[in-house]
Amino acid sequence: MTMRDSLRHAFELATEMVDLERRAPLREHRQPEELLAELDLTLCGEGQPMPALLDSLRQLYRETPRIASSRFFNQLFGGRDPVATLAEILTVVANNPMYTYKAGGAQVLVEREVLRHMASKAGFEGGDGMFSPGGSLSNLAALVVARNEALEGAREDGLGAGRFRAYTSREGHYSLRRAMGILGLGRNNLCMVPTDEGGRMDAVALRREIETDLSAGVRPVMINATAGTTQLGAFDPLPEIAEVASEHGIWMHVDAAYGGSVLLSPRHRRLLDGCELADSLTWDAHKIMGVPLTCSTLLMRRPGLLAKHLDESAGYLFQGDDDEFNPGVRSLQCGRRNDALKLWAAWRFHGDRGYAHRIDRLFALAASAADRIEADPDLRLFRHPESLNICFQVTGCSASEICERLEREGRLLVGYARLQGENWIRLVCVNGDLDEAGLDIFFGEVKAVAAALAG
């Protein structure tokens, strides 16, 4: 098969997939065991002719969740940006590794411009940053830098004795705890600071924890503030946290994997006020900005620290060009795919203003969804949303059972949150294509299933 044939087949199959998604936004639910029995997935000695393989791919996609459809509310992303998708397909065909200018060429400059623009939105003018394969690894890299800046010699000689601690809220993302385990700091040494009812970190409790630790000889290595929590979409009070961090000279990181994009909305940007005081910030563009997976960045207020703590001099790799243009020296990876072009293309197309408009529209939809819930005697709102997540219950009905049945009956894919000892359906308004009609369908399906469960 030639590349021209390959591209033609890809175009045809992808068009079929998009059409199928429109016609049937949710696949029929199937158990993994059932699918395993039905699909022939075996790899073996013999190759398969192309026509049979194309049929297998078709069959596979019928059994693959339609993430970009109007019925998918299961993750903190949804929809599909046509411009970003176009650029990502070009990235696949070009296949540049992004360690060096020699191998990445103009794509390295594109990546640099995207990072520059994002850093400037975060208030980190003159800083630097990196792309990483997901918010978890961006947070991990921030913790590496924070730890090494706090503990001299850690990178070269290891951690040594002593007790270390990092701080995040109880509603912070689980990647922080995993990173503590990976980095040799210990999962138990992540302090889970209480939150208020809205899921925002209690800065007074944070200060108290740190002071207790300091007087016990424990070394704080990082405070993680969350801008956009996974369950409630809550934004920690950044200025108050920054004050605690600065008072004690502790690295402040903002996990804005989810909420970073709100920086693009002049109307809602205040949720992130104070992030410019932080030392680092994670911002995923594959969430609210709708570009294909993954597109995560770690932005640094001061330049040079990523290279200081991650660079290895590999003579066989970094040959000839200025390291400013060799992003490999600021990366967790060696071979690395180009995650920047898709975002650059979408950003060029929409402009900051297009994104601001999208974000404002999604905030308005979330508020409208909360209003609907409050106005409905059968529904119970957890609380009015700070951003795009709305947690609610149907009176007298288990949230988890509703979610399960919605999936099993092929109506919706939506998850639930665990708040104050109860399960709550978590509606996320993150799909750029969502509108009031989409909310009508959403609530219609939820209520239909709840009625059936009650009946």
Added chain:
Amino acid sequence: MTMRDSLRHAFELATEMVDLERRAPLREHRQPEELLAELDLTLCGEGQPMPALLDSLRQLYRETPRIASSRFFNQLFGGRDPVATLAEILTVVANNPMYTYKAGGAQVLVEREVLRHMASKAGFEGGDGMFSPGGSLSNLAALVVARNEALEGAREDGLGAGRFRAYTSREGHYSLRRAMGILGLGRNNLCMVPTDEGGRMDAVALRREIETDLSAGVRPVMINATAGTTQLGAFDPLPEIAEVASEHGIWMHVDAAYGGSVLLSPRHRRLLDGCELADSLTWDAHKIMGVPLTCSTLLMRRPGLLAKHLDESAGYLFQGDDDEFNPGVRSLQCGRRNDALKLWAAWRFHGDRGYAHRIDRLFALAASAADRIEADPDLRLFRHPESLNICFQVTGCSASEICERLEREGRLLVGYARLQGENWIRLVCVNGDLDEAGLDIFFGEVKAVAAALAG
């Protein structure tokens, strides 16, 4: 723009790119500063209309290295598999995150089958594994598990006092040293074991180092054997290393990021004999198997250890399905793109036999390239290759100057190795489309440039 339009544009632009690559396999060399002055990459408030954006994308790709072309020898991968590219484009459009069966559906089963097949090739029947975004992170994950298995309580409470050490050869990949720094073990605690002239680890020296460490109270956490070194493509003596590891109860990892694919060739598989004795193995399919970036796996002989050391119970994420089908519990990432489908599709198309044939052909080409060098009085072979890397010099000519000039004049992109205090041009025979005619061109260009430099 609709998705149909987007796909049509992507198809047209990608076809143009492939045609351009054939017509002009190397772009004219440009300095980054020069490109920056010429290209308008700025992101700003206003969006750009689609026709202008398409022109920008075209212009960008003219200035992007043509990685898949016949003139690219700069990395341990090359060429472009049409079937893998087709499947990867479908992956972009489908955009499934791979933490849960709920969000990945049949794609999770595809990933599972690929890992099962690879594990069985490595002699890890009944083991498990994970996809990670590159060999560096696969090696890092192996070191996490090895460290935690060696040091009880490390994951929960941190490393504590004590000195730890890991072992790799002087020709091992730099990601090991970086991982030591990241994991809190300390870069200085990576012991660089000497190699023989061919770049293979000296197992006697390894044993000596370990015994010295043990008697000094240092805790060994992992031995990394390399199967396919970056410079020479050398394979460490796995059975001898396994003996040392087993004798002292030390975790043995095989970094077969480059060489793992050789497991598919009955003729050359003996280079990896003994890998079945290891505890874990990194194998990148984006190298010799030619699938788009990135496609790296970490395979484990015993199942359950990845989940034991990486899983976090995130109630809001893993809802409902059996964890066997939730690969997120065995991952460094949370949101994670689907890197399995492209490999599955290519493997279904070629079969094990197709890959065996490709690998045997590449080995034969590498041997032929070495023969050409030996037969040529102007060229000096470092040594006959063990696999696909051939390091050589042009008598009286600096290897680095030749490589630079080859790039500047738009003839070839090839790197050099640093061996025994000298630079050597490193020819890698990894592009599945390479043939003897391609070698004619390669040596013709090298000799032309060397003659010009001498003249």
